[in-house]
Amino acid sequence: MITKRIIPCLDVKDGRVVKGVNFGGLKDVNSPVDLAGYYSDNGADELVFYDITASSDGRRIFTDILKETARRVFIPLTVGGGINTLDDFDRVLKCGADKVSVNSGAIRDPGLIYEAAKRYGSQCVVLSADVKRVNGNFRVYAKGGRIDTGLDAIEWIKRGAGNGAGEIVLNSIDTDGVKNGFDIEMLAAVCEVVNVPVIASGGAGNIRHFTDLFKTLPKVDAGLAASIFHFGEVDIKDLKAEMKKNGIITRI
Amino acid sequence: MIAIIDYGVGNLFSLQSSFAAIGEEASVTGDKKVIEKADRLILPGVGAFGDAAAKLRDTGLDTVVKEQAASGKPLLGICLGMQLLFDKSFEFGEYEGLGLIKGSVKPIKDVIDPGLKIPHIGWNSLIFKKESPLFKYNENGDFVYFVHSYYAADCGENVIATTEYGAELTAAVADKNVFGAQFHPEKSGKTGLKMLKAFCEVQI
Numbered sequence: 001m002i003t004k005r006i007i008p009c010l011d012v013k014d015g016r017v018v019k020g021v022n023f024g025g026l027k028d029v030n031s032p033v034d035l036a037g038y039y040s041d042n043g044a045d046e047l048v049f050y051d052i053t054a055s056s057d058g059r060r061i062f063t064d065i066l067k068e069t070a071r072r073v074f075i076p077l078t079v080g081g082g083i084n085t086l087d088d089f090d091r092v093l094k095c096g097a098d099k100v101s102v103n104s105g106a107i108r109d110p111g112l113i114y115e116a117a118k119r120y121g122s123q124c125v126v127l128s129a130d131v132k133r134v135n136g137n138f139r140v141y142a143k144g145g146r147i148d149t150g151l152d153a154i155e156w157i158k159r160g161a162g163n164g165a166g167e168i169v170l171n172s173i174d175t176d177g178v179k180n181g182f183d184i185e186m187l188a189a190v191c192e193v194v195n196v197p198v199i200a201s202g203g204a205g206n207i208r209h210f211t212d213l214f215k216t217l218p219k220v221d222a223g224l225a226a227s228i229f230h231f232g233e234v235d236i237k238d239l240k241a242e243m244k245k246n247g248i249i250t251r252i
Numbered sequence: 253m254i255a256i257i258d259y260g261v262g263n264l265f266s267l268q269s270s271f272a273a274i275g276e277e278a279s280v281t282g283d284k285k286v287i288e289k290a291d292r293l294i295l296p297g298v299g300a301f302g303d304a305a306a307k308l309r310d311t312g313l314d315t316v317v318k319e320q321a322a323s324g325k326p327l328l329g330i331c332l333g334m335q336l337l338f339d340k341s342f343e344f345g346e347y348e349g350l351g352l353i354k355g356s357v358k359p360i361k362d363v364i365d366p367g368l369k370i371p372h373i374g375w376n377s378l379i380f381k382k383e384s385p386l387f388k389y390n391e392n393g394d395f396v397y398f399v400h401s402y403y404a405a406d407c408g409e410n411v412i413a414t415t416e417y418g419a420e421l422t423a424a425v426a427d428k429n430v431f432g433a434q435f436h437p438e439k440s441g442k443t444g445l446k447m448l449k450a451f452c453e454v455q456i
Contacts, residue, residue, distance in 0.1 A: 001376065001377075001378045001415055001417070002372070002374045002375065002398075002417060003375045005374060005375065005377070011418075030323050040441065041442075045374075045375055067265075070265060070266060070269060071269045071272070072269075074266070074269075074270060074273065074438060074439060074440070074442075074444060074445060075397070075439060075441050076397060076439050093263050094263065094265070095265075095268055096263065096265045096269070098263075098266070098439065120299075121298065121300075122371070123297055123371050123373060123399045166371065166373070167373070194371075195369055196369060197369060197373060209422065221369075221374065228336060238369070249373045251395040
């Protein structure tokens with residue numbers, strides 16, 4: 001049977017990996033190429049690269065880094081950040097990305113998911129949503145979690161999957177950086193409405209958070225995290241051994 | 253030299269990098285002469301069957317691939333490239349394939365539980381059905397990376413491995429010098445690289 005996936009996420013700015021806590025306070029961690037190669041050789045099932053560069057210079061550096069990374073990495077590679085048009089899809093796919101993740105770009109242009117899925121196939125299009133509770137409702141945030149779009153997250157994600165997004169990355173702003181576990185309630189609400197893979201993001205602080213996630217919500221396909229992997233707080237091999245012990249199907 | 257056949261579908265960058273990683277020279281090419289000179293061929297592919305089959309025909313490479321396969325040269329089709337090896341596909345209509353391996357391509361949704369997600373995407377384990385030189389360095393149960401919504405049916409004796417996803421789906425096929433993998437060896441970590449290495453050593 002198909003395995004649950006463990007996905008390290010690398011936020012890349014000006015050619016370096018950074019990870020903010022609650023989207024603030026960036027800290028330089030490592031070279032993206034070396035880190036990606038390390039993960040590819042040490043049990044990661046997939047990698048996500050987020051380009052958090054704002055300048056065109058930074059974007060050029062990112063594209064070069066991506067090419068170099070794709071040469072070293074033999075597991076699926078998803079790229080996100082700054083994806084606003086089909087040309088952006090083209091740019092990163094040509095550099096070796098396997099999937100492209102859209103977030104704010106899909107909010108600005110709701111036709112983007114449909115057009116991209118038509119051209120590259122649903123398997124290539126990932127909808128990434130930053131979601132936060134506002135007065136008891138789940139709301140979509142844009143611009144790296146800074147702006148409340150007013151969109152209802154459940155409706156938004158359902159529509160995205162309907163338009164052809166082949167996977168959903170659900171990042172809970174409420175649990176991100178808190179290291180107190182994934183946002184089970186929010187994930188359950190999303191799993192209820194879509195029949196494409198859902199990737200949980202935001203809140204993992206230790207191994208048990210992953211085993212709890214997969215045991216509580218068998219419909220979740222993957223767990224994504226960043227700093228706990230980059231800083232060595234959770235070793236992917238230990239994590240997978242523990243998943244296996246808990247009867248969760250995993251690739252060892 | 254390995255020729256990765258370029259007929260205008262998909263990104264061939266990772267395939268080329270994979271061969272570089274195992275120390276094999278591979279060239280991405282749509283040039284008939286280069287393909288004829290190559291020792292082994294890779295037929296890649298992503299997207300829809302109808303489009304890909306049309307592109308292969310429009311470039312005239314369908315004939316080249318058939319001739320080369322008939323000459324006994326090792327050929328490996330990957331993902332949609334594997335599906336193209338069969339007689340026909342029922343993806344959005346009915347299309348002719350290369351007819352190099354007996355079988356047809358059908359929707360996964362017709363054979364699995366409706367609760368299961370489609371595409372079948374992620375890491376799944378191989379169930380070996382037959383010995384094959386392609387598996388020289390691999391073990392039964394190895395995990396490989398799949399992304400597909402259609403599967404190869406009616407392949408009979410040519411199935412060399414399957415995978416379990418609500419039903420037993422064809423994972424790999426072989427008929428003499430022609431091989432096909434539904435999964436992506438170039439995205440399957442060390443397991444996949446070992447398989448590409450084995451393909452580079454296939455002697456027919």
